[in-house]
Amino acid sequence: MTHPTDRPSGRGLDAVDRRILAELSHDARLSLRTLAERVHISRSAAHTRVQALVAGGVITGFGAQVDRKAIGLGVSALVVVRIGEVPWEEMAGKLSALPFVEKVQAVSGDIDIVLTVSAPDHDELGRAVLRHIHSMPGVTSSRTHVILEEIEGVAPARSLDAWL
Structure with missing residues (x-):
């Protein structure tokens, strides 16, 4: 059985592990054979x-x-939430x-929670925020920030230099 303390830290991963993570984060459908070729190790080593x-x-x-958008969720927002004396887990x-x-x-600072919410349109987003989030017992306030444009950054597994 694996325990959270058994997990290797980013520094505990060697260059081959980091390369495997980078390749799989780019395309998780890679066969073990292709992964092994790209990382320059045997198929059995890649599997292990x-x-x-x-x-x-x-x-x-x-x-x-x-x-x-392709699945009909045309608008997204970050909803910043403050909660009262309610446990985070709840x-x-x-x-x-x-x-x-x-x-x-969960975030630090003068807010408690940040939600990413995506809905088909502004009306549905408004209903989700006002009827479900803002009116939820334990929520003391919320502020909604509509996402106008989104550009992907570099995922941790793809950023090999970050682990040096």
């Missing part, structure tokens, strides 16, 4: 290393990146279960 990265909690899943569970809420993050 990927399994170790999964078992160690470094790789937490494999999935598709979905274009929100609020996070309730907020993450709401329709259109993609991500719930």
